[in-house]
Amino acid sequence: MTKIKAVRIALAGAGLFALTAGILQGGYQDTLMKAVRICMECIGIG
Amino acid sequence: MDKNSKNRKFHFRRRCIQAVSALLYNANLPGFADGSIYKGRSKGVCVPGLNCYSCPGAIASCPLGALQNALSNLPNKLPLYIIGFLLLAGVGLGRVVCGFLCPFGLLQELMYKIPTPKVRKSIWTRRLSWLKYVVLAVFVAILPIWYAFAQGMPVPAFCKYICPAGTLEGGFFLLGMREEYRALAGVLFHWKAVLCAAILVCCIFIYRGFCRFICPLGAIYSFFSRIALLAVRVDKKLCNGCGLCVKACPMDIRQVGDHECIHCGHCAASCPKNAIYFGKERKSDYENKEKSISK
Numbered sequence: 001m002t003k004i005k006a007v008r009i010a011l012a013g014a015g016l017f018a019l020t021a022g023i024l025q026g027g028y029q030d031t032l033m034k035a036v037r038i039c040m041e042c043i044g045i046g
Numbered sequence: 047m048d049k050n051s052k053n054r055k056f057h058f059r060r061r062c063i064q065a066v067s068a069l070l071y072n073a074n075l076p077g078f079a080d081g082s083i084y085k086g087r088s089k090g091v092c093v094p095g096l097n098c099y100s101c102p103g104a105i106a107s108c109p110l111g112a113l114q115n116a117l118s119n120l121p122n123k124l125p126l127y128i129i130g131f132l133l134l135a136g137v138g139l140g141r142v143v144c145g146f147l148c149p150f151g152l153l154q155e156l157m158y159k160i161p162t163p164k165v166r167k168s169i170w171t172r173r174l175s176w177l178k179y180v181v182l183a184v185f186v187a188i189l190p191i192w193y194a195f196a197q198g199m200p201v202p203a204f205c206k207y208i209c210p211a212g213t214l215e216g217g218f219f220l221l222g223m224r225e226e227y228r229a230l231a232g233v234l235f236h237w238k239a240v241l242c243a244a245i246l247v248c249c250i251f252i253y254r255g256f257c258r259f260i261c262p263l264g265a266i267y268s269f270f271s272r273i274a275l276l277a278v279r280v281d282k283k284l285c286n287g288c289g290l291c292v293k294a295c296p297m298d299i300r301q302v303g304d305h306e307c308i309h310c311g312h313c314a315a316s317c318p319k320n321a322i323y324f325g326k327e328r329k330s331d332y333e334n335k336e337k338s339i340s341k
Contacts, residue, residue, distance in 0.1 A: 004327075008273050012137045019130025027116065027127020032090030034115045035099040035107040038083055042100045042111060042205045042212035043220050044235035045227060 053315040056324070060146055060310065067095065068149035072103030072215075081223030092128065094135045095148035096263050098205075101215035102223075109135070110186060110263050111205050111212075117190040118200030132266060140274025141267045144257055145308035150211045151257055157249040165252045172298040174259045175306060181208070182262035204262060206234070210242035217242075253296040257308065268305035275326060278302055278309040284321035291316055 022028070040046025071093050074084040084105050092109040099107045109132060116125030135143060144151055158164075165171070181204065189203035205212050217238060221227045248255040257264050271277070280291070280302050291302050294316035299306045302313050302322060314322040 004273055008137055008275065011133055011270075011273065015130045015133030015137060017130070018126045018133060022125070022127025022130050025123060025126055027123075027125070028090045030116065030119065030123075031092070031107050031112045031127065032087065034112070035089035035104075036083070036085040038220065039098075039100040039111065039202070039205065039212070039216070041202050042098050042209065043217040043227070044213055044238035045217075045221075045230040045232070046206060046234075 049320060050315070053311070056311050056314070061152075063146045064149075064152040064155075067093075067147045068097075068152055071095065071097040071106065071149055072101055073105050074103045077102030077104075078219065081220055092131050093147075094139060094143040096150045096209075096211050096261065097148075098209065098212040098215040100212060100220065102219050104215070108211075110209070111202055114186055114190045114202035114204060115200055117187065118194045118202070120191055120194050136267055136270035137273060138275050139267075140270040140277060140309075141264060141305075141307060142274065142276045142309045143267055144261075144264050145310040148257075148263075150214075150261075151254060151308070153214075153246075154249040154254045154256060157246060158253050160250045162250055167253075167296065167298055171252075171258065175298045177259050178261055178265040181260055182265040186262045207238070208241065208260070210238075210245045210256065213238040213242040214246075254308070258298060258306070264308075271303060271305045271307065276309070276324075277327075278307065278311055278313065278322060278324050279327055281321045281323060284319045286319055286321075288318065290318065291322060 077083055081102060083100060083102055086105065088105050089099060089107055091106050092112050093106045094109065096110060097104055097106075097108055099111055109128060113125060113128045113132070116123075116128045119125070139147070185204035185208060190201055193199055193201040193203075213235075217235065221231055221235070245256050245260070252258070267274075291313035292299055295302070295307070295313050297306045297308055297310075303309075309324065311322075311324055314324075
């Protein structure tokens, strides 16, 4: 296996792991809670 | 099929993908009519490109906004969810996201089509292209983390002080439709409105000025340029090193596929050897890349 391929697989694995751990930790809910309210900073009045 | 029609077909497909992704990111069309934002569960998922989640049409989250808010939860919670997403998007697509899947990139390309004298790339634009890494470090990482630790409050500094996508998609729409927000608009909104207008005007004269000099999301994806699965690549066996591809590229690249390359495929038309292709790496190129890394 080439080095590039190995790095790619390692990073994809780390990404999957982080994503899963993040969902279990409540990251999805946090993102959802922020995104369903109007972000005052984003629109320039926060 | 000859080379020119092949390139035209590629660019037509790229434009279609850009347009479809912009529509999909902002598929909540009723929001534009009543000035409300979408509240469905898909808002917990990020799209790969820059698209404000306060846009009335947005059906998903902006990865930059989500990252800054997640960093604001430090030290109580690590931003694993969004880091995982960015790692997967980076490894799979890298800056192909900039070239194909970013609505703000599409808007800049359309602005650049307005016929005016254009600013050509130079040593100065190349130097200025490093600015986006400063913006990434200061506004996306340091300031949100500093506010979280020092004051215990979430401040998405890039969204708050700079992001023109938020001003354009969220600010102008929502303030235009809702009286209560218009009444709250102060210095900050005026600063962001002027900055957004300045960036859009610059994009008439400078190809993708925001992407090249400011966009921190492009800066994040650029870290994956050497390993991303999908990319524009050069077949080293065919390449004669003439450099026409670099000259033809409107971005500040030093070689095709480097950290400034958005994989738009403009370079392919200029290659006399047909050495440039889009997609996964061919086996011979793996070997060449391995050699260049081990040197």
